[in-house]
Amino acid sequence: MTNGDFDEQYLIPESGAVIQDYLDDFLYTSWYTGKRDLIELDSYGFPTEANFRVSTDPLVGTTVRQSIDFQGIPWGNEAIGPREYFRLYRLHTYSLACNHSDWSPDELSIDDVRISPYDPFFEFHTFYKTPVCVKNHFHLCKNLAFFGEYSILYVSNSGIQGQNLLTKEVADVFDFRNSILQKNSICCLSTSQQLGCFSTLYGQYGIFNPKTQSCSIRKMHDESINHIQLLDYKGLAVLGCNDGTVALEDIEKTGNQVIFRGTDAVNSIHPSPDLSLLLICSDCKRVPLFDWRSNQVVDEIFHSDSVLTGSWHPNGHILATGGQDTTLKIWDSRFFKYPIRTLGSQMSAVTNVVFSSTGDSLAAVEQADFAQIYNTKTFSDCQVIDFFGEVSGANFSPSGDTFIVGLDDPMLGGIMEFRTSIPSHLTCFF
Structure with missing residues (x-):
């Protein structure tokens, strides 16, 4: 189980949190390896859907291998960077609600799968x-x-x-x-x-x-x-x-x-x-x-x-x-x-x-x-x-x-x- 630090379990996320927020925060972390100046932003400063479109330009992606997942996200392009880094960021920063504080993930006995x-x-x-x-x-x-x-x-x-x-x-x-x-x-x-x-x-x-x-x-x-x-x-x-x-x-x-x-x-x-x-x-x-x-x-x-x-x-x-x-x-x-x-x-x-x-x-x-x-x-x-x-x-x-x-x-x-x-x-x- 990979839930990050337990202190983060007590943070309640805002209802309706969306990928723009996570991607926008990700751009300023040590996990981000892409190029921020290539990220397209909307009028509010959030990344837009255009960042997830597959390029039709044959020259784009020749230096960095793109990997298209089943959601259609072109991971590996020069703007976003590799998928595995964004995944690590999500695993370590995703906030969970917690109603009862008398437990810890380290104390849970989880069976092997x-x-x-x-x-x-x-x-x-x-x-x-x-x-x-x-x-x-x-x-x-x-x-x-x-x-x-x-x-x-x-x-x-x-x-x-x-x-x-x-x-x-x-x-x-x-x-x-x-x-x-x-x-x-x-x-x-x-x-x-x-x-x-x-x-x-x-x-x-x-x-x-x-x-x-x-x-x-x-x-x-x-x-x-x-x-x-x-x-x-x-x-x-x-x-x-x-x-x-x-x-x-x-x-x-x-x-x-x-x-x-x-x-x-x-x-x-x-x-x-x-x-x-x-x-x-x-x-x-x-x-x-x-x-x-x-x-x-x-x-x-x-x-x-x-x-x-x-x-x-x-x-x-x-x-x-x-x-x-x-x-x-x-x-x-x-x-x-x-x-x-x-x-x-x-x-x-x-x-x-x-x-x-x-x-x-x-x-x-x-x-x-x-x-x-x-x-x-x-x-x-x-x-x-x-x-x-x-x-x-x-x-x-x-x-x-x-x-x-x-x-x-x-x-x-x-x-x-x-x-x-x-x-x-x-x-x-x-």
Whole structure:
């Protein structure tokens, strides 16, 4: 795990920090080896997108070898310099939020993982530059979802848009610029087989049908609804709120019932596949497992800092949690005393954790720059996807054959698509 000095863990980054800021600061560090007079700046003095364009001049780049990565950045040109130096700069200076100060990265016990750079589980397929994916809270990064195998829904500055992976077309699904929604307020987007839903930082939420483009916008209270998830065949939605409550919403009756009250902001909620348990991830170090049937907390699992995300394996026994302590923990619901595995991030907090539908793969996506995909046979083999940008969301397709990551950045943002490079022959041990 490479997180830089621990003192920097307590610095909270400004929401919406973008590559211009990092690149501009990078130009004045010892890591920078390019030529500042070749950097194109805008009227505010920030580097522009032109610095990342590949030159068509055959003489440019003849003295320094350019290496184009899958985001289209021409690393190695005379202006920017080599990619590895900017990566080192990001690793040492990226600031993390920290809610609980009684821990240190040096004290975390992280299990060893074999990184597979030459035998990836998923290969890069396409980078969709047109989509403008946004996130409106620095660690609520669930603004991207599949609706069917080849359609992606994502939050944009104007509302909710769609990207077709087959036709490459982008379409407006809902334009909320003239609606009752406050500007740039959507903090969570999720889908089921038939419907979609979103929640906002101002206590609003919506249930919508992308096919008919019908949407019902509702108001719960003035507190942020940090996470919402549909229970499609139950006709219910479960909502996790900033005031520490978890509520059930009847989609047809448009009424909600609070089923859990905590003292810490709920970051995400994750029902088990059989709906017997609800994993409640909050700003507390403890993660309660709530039993729907008895309306009681039946167990707890622990991190060293706030817990941001979780996911259940399709078998209903194994689950994963990720948090601000920069760890991913794997648990067996039949024995919660200790995690099966404790795995470290590359740079920042783990904000998205998701199992594929087959259970063969587990993705742990960080707040920025990195996603790790684990072989769930032993959780000892890992593919690291290395990019630049703040993550707006990440997910697997319904079949598990496609993995997408949304990036919120005006210059380098978009949607990255990865597809399975090897047959799904991995057999889970549980």
